[in-house]
Amino acid sequence: MIQTRLGLRLRRGTGPETTGRLASLFVFAQDRCFMKIISFNINGLRARPHQLAALIDKHQPDVIGLQETKVSDEQFPQAEVEALGYHVHFHGQKGHYGVALLSRNAPLALHKGFEGDDEESQKRFIWGTYADSNGQPVTIMNGYFPQGESRDHPTKFPAKQRFYENLQTLLEGHFRNDQPLIVMGDVNISPQDCDIGIGADNAKRWLKTGKCSFLPEEREWMERLKNWGLVDSFRHLYPEVVDRFSWFDYRSRGFEDEPKRGLRIDLIMTSTGLQPRIKEAGVDYDLRAMEKPSDHAPIWLELS
Numbered sequence: 001m002i003q004t005r006l007g008l009r010l011r012r013g014t015g016p017e018t019t020g021r022l023a024s025l026f027v028f029a030q031d032r033c034f035m036k037i038i039s040f041n042i043n044g045l046r047a048r049p050h051q052l053a054a055l056i057d058k059h060q061p062d063v064i065g066l067q068e069t070k071v072s073d074e075q076f077p078q079a080e081v082e083a084l085g086y087h088v089h090f091h092g093q094k095g096h097y098g099v100a101l102l103s104r105n106a107p108l109a110l111h112k113g114f115e116g117d118d119e120e121s122q123k124r125f126i127w128g129t130y131a132d133s134n135g136q137p138v139t140i141m142n143g144y145f146p147q148g149e150s151r152d153h154p155t156k157f158p159a160k161q162r163f164y165e166n167l168q169t170l171l172e173g174h175f176r177n178d179q180p181l182i183v184m185g186d187v188n189i190s191p192q193d194c195d196i197g198i199g200a201d202n203a204k205r206w207l208k209t210g211k212c213s214f215l216p217e218e219r220e221w222m223e224r225l226k227n228w229g230l231v232d233s234f235r236h237l238y239p240e241v242v243d244r245f246s247w248f249d250y251r252s253r254g255f256e257d258e259p260k261r262g263l264r265i266d267l268i269m270t271s272t273g274l275q276p277r278i279k280e281a282g283v284d285y286d287l288r289a290m291e292k293p294s295d296h297a298p299i300w301l302e303l304s
């Protein structure tokens with residue numbers, strides 16, 4: 001059983017169990033309503049408040065998932081974020097990793113980490129349930145998935161596999177794919193070859209040396225999530241687009257090149273239950289072009 005901060009209880013093999021008004025919110029609504037969600041690996045929240053402010057000013061999203069905040073909970077700039085008009089919940093540690101969820105309205109339920117995590121676990125995962133504009137709940141999971149480095153790394157690659165397994169277990173044990181649910185974040189996997197924009201020679205070299213991002217076994221982990229019932233929202237809308245990426249290496253200045261060189265490793269995936277409501281999705285290159293940017297571009301999804 002997982003006990004949430006707001007009293008929501010989850011049991012393996014069943015959906016969320018609640019009482020009273022909250023229980024009724026887990027009935028999937030037939031009504032269509034609007035919701036905008038953004039995922040952004042900010043690569044240091046305190047180093048890039050200008051990007052967060054610009055993102056909010058431009059998109060006015062309902063929910064924002066930040067990854068790689070790189071700040072402990074004690075040092076998190078909560079007041080500054082709240083001044084931008086958002087409730088914020090965070091799960092971080094000093095100098096590394098860290099995730100946060102920002103929302104216009106307070107969450108109905110909020111969770112940090114996976115079942116079995118302890119104080120030594122890397123702070124990479126946070127999820128909550130939020131009411132959309134029609135008052136219906138959408139569960140939103142935000143993760144900074146491990147990069148893994150390479151197939152032969154003794155600790156980082158197994159940690160990446162374990163993260164994907166933990167997510168799979170959470171989905172299979174507590175949710176159905178017809179429930180309104182989103183999994184988003186820096187997933188550190190390019191799901192398809194059209195998501196690789198580093199050049200054919202570099203891609204072959206990465207595969208030959210076992211470097212992470214599009215190894216066959218990594219794609220198998222991603223495929224398991226899709227087989228459960230997750231839909232890559234951007235690829236659902238744009239199956240033929242081959243030149244839109246979300247990460248660009250600082251050192252090789254891949255964003256400045258034309259055509260741009262990068263990888264699409266940031267995703268917003270919906271459950272099949274939400275798939276009919278996918279309205280629009282994209283990658284914001286304008287925010288990546290700002291001064292002192294993250295090496296990632298924000299990605300966004302609109303639900304009808």
